[in-house]
Amino acid sequence: MATRTRRPERREEPLSREGIVEVAIELLDATGEGGLTFRALGERLATGPGAIYWHVANKGELLGAATDAVVAAALAVEPAGSPTSPQDEIRAVALGLFHAIDAHPWLAAQLSTQLSRSPWGSVAPRIFESIGRRVRSLGVPEDSWFTATSVLVHYILGAAGQNAANTAHARTLGPGANRAEFLDAVSSAWEELDPDDYPFTRAVASRLREHDDREQFLAGIDLALTGITAPHPPGEQAPTPPTT
Amino acid sequence: MATRTRRPERREEPLSREGIVEVAIELLDATGEGGLTFRALGERLATGPGAIYWHVANKGELLGAATDAVVAAALAVEPAGSPTSPQDEIRAVALGLFHAIDAHPWLAAQLSTQLSRSPWGSVAPRIFESIGRRVRSLGVPEDSWFTATSVLVHYILGAAGQNAANTAHARTLGPGANRAEFLDAVSSAWEELDPDDYPFTRAVASRLREHDDREQFLAGIDLALTGITAPHPPGEQAPTPPTT
DNA sequence: ACCTGAACACCGTTCAAGT
DNA sequence: ACCTGAACACCGTTCAAGT
Numbered sequence: 001m002a003t004r005t006r007r008p009e010r011r012e013e014p015l016s017r018e019g020i021v022e023v024a025i026e027l028l029d030a031t032g033e034g035g036l037t038f039r040a041l042g043e044r045l046a047t048g049p050g051a052i053y054w055h056v057a058n059k060g061e062l063l064g065a066a067t068d069a070v071v072a073a074a075l076a077v078e079p080a081g082s083p084t085s086p087q088d089e090i091r092a093v094a095l096g097l098f099h100a101i102d103a104h105p106w107l108a109a110q111l112s113t114q115l116s117r118s119p120w121g122s123v124a125p126r127i128f129e130s131i132g133r134r135v136r137s138l139g140v141p142e143d144s145w146f147t148a149t150s151v152l153v154h155y156i157l158g159a160a161g162q163n164a165a166n167t168a169h170a171r172t173l174g175p176g177a178n179r180a181e182f183l184d185a186v187s188s189a190w191e192e193l194d195p196d197d198y199p200f201t202r203a204v205a206s207r208l209r210e211h212d213d214r215e216q217f218l219a220g221i222d223l224a225l226t227g228i229t230a231p232h233p234p235g236e237q238a239p240t241p242p243t244t
Numbered sequence: 245m246a247t248r249t250r251r252p253e254r255r256e257e258p259l260s261r262e263g264i265v266e267v268a269i270e271l272l273d274a275t276g277e278g279g280l281t282f283r284a285l286g287e288r289l290a291t292g293p294g295a296i297y298w299h300v301a302n303k304g305e306l307l308g309a310a311t312d313a314v315v316a317a318a319l320a321v322e323p324a325g326s327p328t329s330p331q332d333e334i335r336a337v338a339l340g341l342f343h344a345i346d347a348h349p350w351l352a353a354q355l356s357t358q359l360s361r362s363p364w365g366s367v368a369p370r371i372f373e374s375i376g377r378r379v380r381s382l383g384v385p386e387d388s389w390f391t392a393t394s395v396l397v398h399y400i401l402g403a404a405g406q407n408a409a410n411t412a413h414a415r416t417l418g419p420g421a422n423r424a425e426f427l428d429a430v431s432s433a434w435e436e437l438d439p440d441d442y443p444f445t446r447a448v449a450s451r452l453r454e455h456d457d458r459e460q461f462l463a464g465i466d467l468a469l470t471g472i473t474a475p476h477p478p479g480e481q482a483p484t485p486p487t488t
Numbered sequence: 489a490c491c492t493g494a495a496c497a498c499c500g501t502t503c504a505a506g507t
Numbered sequence: 508a509c510c511t512g513a514a515c516a517c518c519g520t521t522c523a524a525g526t
Contacts, residue, residue, distance in 0.1 A: 014490075038519065050521075051491050059519065112356055112402070116409030120433035125445045132444035146448050146455070147463045154402025154464075155395050158356070162398075165360030189364035200376035201369045204390050211390070219391045220398075227471025258509075282500065294502075295510050303500065 015045060017055040021065045025104070028066060033106045036063070067110045068122050074100035075130050086137040087225055093130050094156045094221050098214070101160040105168045108161030115157070127153055138229055148228040152221070159220055163213045183208050259289060261299040265309045269348070272310060277350045280307070311354045312366050318344035319374050330381040331469055337374050338400045338465050342458070345404040349412045352405030359401070371397055382473055392472040396465070403464055407457045427452050 013019070023044050028036050038049035038059070045052070056062045074096045084092075101107045114123040132149040140148055170182040190198075190205035257263070267288050272280050282293035282303070289296070300306045318340045328336075345351045358367040376393040384392055414426040434442075434449035 037517090039517095047491070048493050049519080050493065053520070054490060108360065109353070109356065112353065112405060116352065116406050119409075119430050125434060125437055125442055128448075129442050129445045132448065136444055136447075144463075144467070145444075146451050147460065147467055149444075149448075150403060150406075150460075151395075151399050151464045151467050154406075155398045158398025158402050159394060161356060162360050162394075165363075186363050190369060193369055198369055198373050200380055200389075201373045203380075204372075204376065204393075207390050216391065216394075219388075220395045223388070223391055223395050223471045224468065225471070226474045227467045227469070230470045230474055281498090283498090291510070292512050293500080294512065297501070298509060 015047065015051060015055055017065070020045065020052055020055055021062065021069055024062055024066045025070065028106045029104055033109065063110055064114060064118070064121060064123070067107060067114055068126075070100055070104055070107055071097075071111070071123055071126055075126060086134040089137075090131060090134045090152065090225065091218060091221055093134070094152070094217070095214075097127070097156055098160040098163065098217055101157075101164045102167055105164040108157070108164050111157050111161075115153075127157075131156075135228065138225075140228055144228070151224050151227070155220055155224055159217050163217060166213065179213070180209075183211070259291065259295060259299055261309070264289065264296060264299055265306070265313055268306055268310045269314065272350045273348055277353065307354055308358060308362070308365060308367070311351060311358055312370075314344055314348055314351055315341075315355070315367055315370055319370060330378040333381075334375060334378045334396065334469065335462060335465055337378070338396070338461070339458075341371070341400055342404045342407065342461055345401075345408045346411055349408040352401070352408050355401050355405075359397075371401075375400075379472065382469075384472055388472070395468050395471070399464055399468055403461050407461060410457065423457070424453075427455070 020041070024036060024041060027041060027044065031040070036059075038052055041052060042049045052062075056065070075093065077096060101111075111123065111127075114121055115127075118124070128149060131152050132145060135145060135148045135152065138148075166179055166182060170177055170179040173182055173185070187205045187208040190201050190208070193202055195202060264285070268280060268285060271285060271288065275284070280303075282296055285296060286293045296306075300309070319337065321340060345355075355367065355371075358365055359371075362368070372393060375396050376389060379389060379392045379396065382392075410423055410426060414421055414423040417426055417429070431449045431452040434445050434452070437446055439446060
């Protein structure tokens with residue numbers, strides 16, 4: 001859906017909103033959030049900055065459309081053949097978003113913007129629905145649907161954003177530098193914190209060094225799932241049977 | 245700590261980094277992220293844009309310093325007199341951040357930037373330490389310290405950001421409009437989604453209308469705490485006794 | 489209907505010149 | 508040491524003019 005045709009170097013076809021969004025994503029991937037410019041975009045599309053405004057209202061809308069396209073693609077790859085548990089499906093959806101954010105680091109900031117700035121847009125319901133549907137299948141009481149889905153979604157986006165930043169930073173450390181070297185640097189910085197003020201952070205610093213981001217991410221998902229499916233959350237009633 | 249002296253209209257004292265950061269926070273609160281400008285800041289400080297660069301390297305550093313100051317203040321208010329449980333302390337710290345983000349809506353985006361873009365800075369360790377220390381007191385196995393703290397921190401920042409956006413949006417809806425009216429609008433938008441594609445989102449839409457943000461936020465914290473303190477997370481060993 | 493590109497009103501940042 | 512303010516190299520956005 002995102003990889004239809006190579007961008008037209010000389011442009012035989014007229015501009016289209018779809019094509020503009022596609023090139024915008026390429027530009028964002030290649031140059032980061034600051035690299036998306038109406039002038040740079042115009043250059044890649046062999047036109048001026050003004051032409052784009054015929055198809056897109058402003059930069060915010062363009063970023064929103066790019067975000068929606070990437071998220072829709074990431075959430076579309078779920079049809080696993082064999083029947084799976086809701087837990088496994090939630091892990092799969094979470095990993096889909098994890099990889100999308102890793103492949104498009106600009107997505108992390110964009111997603112928080114979309115979720116908070118325009119919850120009525122298409123991005124928020126898409127993610128919410130994808131996770132929430134499985135939460136419902138988990139058999140948690142209806143009272144907890146919203147809370148449980150919120151915890152999962154916020155964790156997924158936050159942790160995936162963290163991971164993507166690690167990947168991105170590792171790249172800037174040098175050509176041969178990898179993620180392990182970057183985590184090593186952060187770990188060292190944390191180990192040099194004041195022992196009186198930061199005992200905990202110092203204690204987990206070493207763990208940062210050896211941790212597998214994907215593994216770590218899934219551990220967080222499982223921890224949230226444990227809370228969601230626990231007999232009854234503190235101060236709440238016992239769960240009702242599944243409603244599927 | 246943030247409200248020392250009113251800004252010097254004619255400036256008797258020389259510029260100071262501390263004073264600049266203080267006025268930057270005022271400007272951010274009053275005009276939002278887009279309103280913080282070296283020119284606007286210079287005007288409030290009765291100077292030109294160039295003068296600020298003597299005390300602050302660039303805009304990023306200024307935003308980082310503003311974020312750190314607000315977060316430090318929010319986390320400093322924890323000395324509850326009576327002895328409390330780690331759970332209560334985590335709730336208190338979470339609420340402190342919740343209110344700080346509500347009072348300074350620009351903080352939400354800034355915090356994700358700080359956490360992912362500069363984990364070696366002061367903001368990330370501050371938050372991590374404040375939550376992590378209590379997680380440790382909960383008696384969870386050391387293996388889970390990092391995961392548990394991550395889940396809590398990501399949820400807190402994500403959900404608090406969401407809440408702050410609701411507050412901010414409600415304000416723009418009109419002078420008399422309140423948060424309930426805004427949530428009502430989002431709720432209505434969700435109820436008009438396609439029933440085949442968005443059954444879950446439609447189902448929880450009504451719940452959005454009646455929900456108390458603070459209550460909702462704390463319910464998420466409790467859900468995470470349930471997962472963290474559950475007998476043993478799936479695929480992990482049994483917890484070890486507390487290490488405090 | 490769609491595109492062009494100059495022009496406008498901004499930015500962050502630099503830097504010679506001042507005190 | 509610290510400040511001033513003009514200047515530079517950008518932005519997003521608009522809009523008369525073209526096809």
